[in-house]
Amino acid sequence: MANPASHVSFLPPILTFCGAAAVAVPLFRFVGLSAVLGYLAAGIVIGPSGLRLIGDPESIVTVAELGVVLLLFIVGLELKISHLWSMKRDIFGLGFAQLAVTAFCVGGAAVAIGFTPQAAFVTGIAVALSATAIALQMLGERNDLQTPYGQRSFAILLFQDISVVPILAILPLLASGATTLEDNSLYDRLLKVGEAVGAITAVVLIGRYGLNPFFRILARSGAREVMTASALLVVLGAALLMQEVGLSMAMGAFLAGLLLAESNFRHQLEADIEPFRGTLLGLFFMSVGMSIDLALVRENWVLLALAAPAVIFGKTLLLTILSKLFGATWRDGLRSGILLCPAGEFAFVLLPVGAGLGLITSIDAQLVTALAAITMLLGPIIATVLERVLANHIASEPSPEFENMQTQEGERSSRVLVIGFGRFGQIVNQVLLAQGIDATVIDRDVERIRDAARFGLKVYYGDGMRLDVLRAAGADKAEMICVCTDNPEVTNKIVEIIHENFANARSFVRAYDRIHAVALMKMDVDYQLRESFESAIAFSRAALEELGATTQEAAAAADDVRKRDIARLILQKEGGTMGGAELVVGAKIEPEPLSAPTGKARGLSAETRDILGEGV
Template structure:
């Protein structure tokens, strides 16, 4: 029977990882360094070569690789298929040249250092690959993933992920060179490639025709935790399928994200996955840090330093030249090369396989793994140093060349796609503006699809959903939901997290209008106010009053109403310490003095009017002089 100690046995390592992250990352961020470097150093400190708080880093890495998987899923969500097609030249051309030339150069240096041809080939390929997690994290921190050089760097990383199945199939052939086993290898390679292609096609078909109805059904159930579970199921399930057919798990997750990039649920999925992605990715970086053998580094520090520096410099030089060849400026080429310089996480897969096949001896394998880990440790430092140097040489500090936005023209974010939001979008789209809309009602999303609006499933009261939908980059956020509490919550979130973004708010009534004004919204309108004024103007015209006079009367009512609203706000009518006072002072009152008193047509109505008059007397007693003057229409402040 399991004891309480057995149940608690997983807590010490979990607390160790959390403590290392909480202490290490803020320190390095305060020093102006990347969070990646903080995670890596934290891993070194708690690992076997440091304080030995964690003695088996391999166990942590098997779990932490899920962080890379979720990272690629989110990248896939942000990359539409049309954009992926537009990158085909960089993926196939630049990616092939980068991997081929870097592997040849680094393998050739290995031959000069005395390695056997097989070992030099495997080590050259392993070091030519780049760290997807490190590169994407650096681009994300720079907010340059959508910049031209960021897109080229991503294309290279994508090609490397695609090439893994071919590289793993190539290693046995290298090991069997001269044994006459080429034909057997060719058959196995063709079988593996066919299985991989079939799996990819199967995932594409299921994703294309099954995922949207699946998530629509779950969203209609109203169980948000099930949506999170379903998102994880899709990501991890696709990753497992791809791993089983020889592709990488990261490639499978990227494919799942790509299939959902056009989905109405993409922002909600991104918000649900983001917390898991961040924690597991940090764990991955710490596991890499734990794999660095400080004793081995100390024993061979001169050779390791020279090999690491040479590997980074060779990759930077070749990648920068290739970026320039494909149209980037030298500045962008250097920045792209800096993020691609560290060896990739696949080095920790290829090098052990090379050892098992007898291509690399144990000592050379340990040194190669150490070089790969140290490049991942020094890579973020080099990228930060390059940014610093370039910033000092420039006339002004470097700014991100591009924001990571799904559409550079999405200047407006509309929260809520009900009756009000629908009409608002008609106006915005009539002007040719691109608008992002989020709503948590599946029926509203289905209706919007018929109009061609860009509407996504998500809860606008969640900060992560707002951020994922681009709230930080929108010029105006229009809040058009009919839930009064939710409306004010969204206003508070936007003002706290995105202070430079303007807020335009649809409010329910006079009380909520004052609440919105107290929060300094840029514009607010009561949902029925303008339509009622238009209705009243039409009624006046129907009674024979000229259009000009009717328009003047309506404009006068609008000004009087605004004046009263301003006075009520200034008088703090929403005093929470006196609910009765608040209730009495915010009630519908005539803006123009009535010509006669109200008359009841039956006994029931007489009772109601009598109670109303008694309440009105109490209200008049509580009124401030300024508000009383406005009610009598004696003076109307300039609106």
């Protein structure tokens, strides 16, 4: 029988990570700094160079890298292929220019201090790459991903992630000795290229034709945990497939997210993945902090003290100039430059590979690794300070691409969020579409989603009572949230979530009946309407017109009833005429005439007269 203690041996490091994050991150956020800095600082403190609470940082790196994988998946979910194509100039133009020019400059500096050409190439590429996780995390914290500078920054990061694949293929060709070239024959290299193309094709075909039916079947089961497990299966499966054929795991996850960006299950998938992404990404940042060897830093502090600022300011200057050449303002170019100045996560991949191939010595690789980690620590600090300076001393002026930015923003977040796509919600959405307002719609009924797809409406699978689903659907940016669900308890729960978390959005709510309408008024919704009231008003108005009343007379009668009903609702809200009936489960309000009757009721049959208590 296994020792019970062996089953909890994994708890101390987990508790260490959680405790370090719980202390460091709130502390850094309290003083106005990025959460990324908190994670990095926590990693330094608990790592081998600090308190040594974690003795082997390498043991968590593989798990921590999953945070970057999940981050790229969510980024892919938020993009459309059409929009990605529209960014091709920034991706392949600005992205390539940034990587090539920066690598050349850094590599030239490395040769100047005594590095071999091969070592200088590895160093230049490793330092030229930027920290995707840090940049996207900071853009998310600022809510700037959809701004012009945020889009350019993302385009550069995307090109860098794509370029890692050919870079890893080039390194063996640079290795000294003929054996490397012999071992990597033309046939072997073509075979690897074929495997990579086949893997990408498989992901595209499965994502295009298989994932929607797969998630539709799972959604019918109604089991949330199965949807979560399946979301992780898709992300990690695509990432593992890419890694097996020599590509980037992050690239596989991004591709999977991109293929699901148009899916009806996008918001639910994003909500399911988000908790794992945040936790693992924090773990990744802590692993970077733990990788900083303070002993090596002390031994080479003069060189690193000169090199780290040179890299940060040099990369910032180069990218600012290149961004300007590609149409950005000086301000946006500076913001992109300082955001992308830290070295990237792939430096920790390229440098060991280069050392293993003999392109760079082990000592030099450790030194460049320390330099990369220091830039990742200092970069966010400088970026935070710069943002404050720009906010305080530079007048806020519209960017030349402001209108384009608004268009892109509109593609991702709607002005209106409609929860519930039944018979009521469908009509609401049709009216909005008639005025060119493309709402985001959430519903849990798979058949409704399929029906909506037939006439071009965008309806996403999700539970409107989940805060994470509402956030993923853009509730924090919506001007109005229409709650069109038909269950009063569900509706009330959603209204409570809206008022607690999305106070800026106006709440328009479908009421089930009069008691529910009064309850919603007490919850201070901006507008409520009983589901059958206006249809009955319209019906009776048409009846009056058919009976000979003029259009004006029928409209006046309908308006009079509507006003009287609103007045009575207000009185009932204050508790005057309902007598507490709304507090009784299943209670009904006895209907009362809004106008004084002109005569006494008469039963027309014996049974009716008996019910009314009339004498025979």
